[in-house]
Amino acid sequence: MDSYIERVAAANALAITPFTRHLKRLSGSTLRFLNAAPSPELVATLARLTDTPESALHELTLSRYEVVPKIHNHHRYAARAASAKGWFSLIRTQACPACVGEGQPWASYWRLPWVTACLKHGCLLITRCPGCRVKLRSTRLQGLRAGGFTPLCGNPRATGRVPQCEDDLGTTALTLAGQPVLVQQQVVLAALRGSTVFCHGEPVTGTEYLRRARSIAVLLFHTVAISTATGLPAWAQQVRAEAQARTKERGPRWGVSAPDCPQSRAAVFLIAHQILTGSVGAGRGSLDAWLDLVPPSNEGTRAWAEDHTTTPDAISYLIG
Numbered sequence: 001m002d003s004y005i006e007r008v009a010a011a012n013a014l015a016i017t018p019f020t021r022h023l024k025r026l027s028g029s030t031l032r033f034l035n036a037a038p039s040p041e042l043v044a045t046l047a048r049l050t051d052t053p054e055s056a057l058h059e060l061t062l063s064r065y066e067v068v069p070k071i072h073n074h075h076r077y078a079a080r081a082a083s084a085k086g087w088f089s090l091i092r093t094q095a096c097p098a099c100v101g102e103g104q105p106w107a108s109y110w111r112l113p114w115v116t117a118c119l120k121h122g123c124l125l126i127t128r129c130p131g132c133r134v135k136l137r138s139t140r141l142q143g144l145r146a147g148g149f150t151p152l153c154g155n156p157r158a159t160g161r162v163p164q165c166e167d168d169l170g171t172t173a174l175t176l177a178g179q180p181v182l183v184q185q186q187v188v189l190a191a192l193r194g195s196t197v198f199c200h201g202e203p204v205t206g207t208e209y210l211r212r213a214r215s216i217a218v219l220l221f222h223t224v225a226i227s228t229a230t231g232l233p234a235w236a237q238q239v240r241a242e243a244q245a246r247t248k249e250r251g252p253r254w255g256v257s258a259p260d261c262p263q264s265r266a267a268v269f270l271i272a273h274q275i276l277t278g279s280v281g282a283g284r285g286s287l288d289a290w291l292d293l294v295p296p297s298n299e300g301t302r303a304w305a306e307d308h309t310t311t312p313d314a315i316s317y318l319i320g
């Protein structure tokens, strides 16, 4: 939705700040939850101004995905609660640098941690601007960038001569994703669109696949972060480094906020996908081998695992 509004403004030669002020005045509402669950008044106004059906505008928001819990726009704290349950962020997005460079719209699903790669360009997404190192679209206007729809980063700068970061995201070097990651990402996109996915040879809803994949991924993030084992793969070392950086007050809550690094998420989702698409026995064996890395505790591995994942019921058949 942020990208759509930026494009509407650009097509009409309007600057973002006055255009959004106009939108708010006309609709009598705010930009709250713009990309997840914008107010019905704002959507109606935008639909009228752009002569676009409201249903088409809803398709630009996270509310279209079944795996994202319902958010009530009028409840101030609703999004925080939903985002804890639903594993998305209102304030950050990923992007494919090549898509941005081509002037493509920013996809709504780039905001979901399950999505790690671009199928069109075969590369991993990025989460931070290589120039300012800040998360993409970290603006105060719900992701809208003051500079509007350009390939430039547009993150506000605390200091410096130019008010926004002018790093051209379109020139970012691409990190190619391996073929297995791209195949897994095809399944994720199909699951988000509501397709059936086969888990262990049985059809399940796309949402159920995403729920199980998240559950396994969160468990593996906790496992490698707590393990003292050496010789773990690069993605695990990266998760550990991120865990250390995030463990200021309490342990990292991977189930609320997924690791930033797309490489780590891509690697873990691939493992989860292999567990979910092979036989139950093989999946159990694979998960067990990971859980062997958890230092022994009084509660036992199974209880530890159930405490360190989301929706434990979704994957309990795979544990121990």
Ligand SMILES: [Zn+2]
Pocket (backbone or CB within 6 Å): 096, 097, 098, 099, 100, 118, 119, 120, 121, 122
């Ligand atoms: Zn792309």
Ligand SMILES: [Zn+2]
Pocket (backbone or CB within 6 Å): 129, 130, 131, 132, 133, 134, 153, 154, 155, 165, 166, 167
């Ligand atoms: Zn930047």
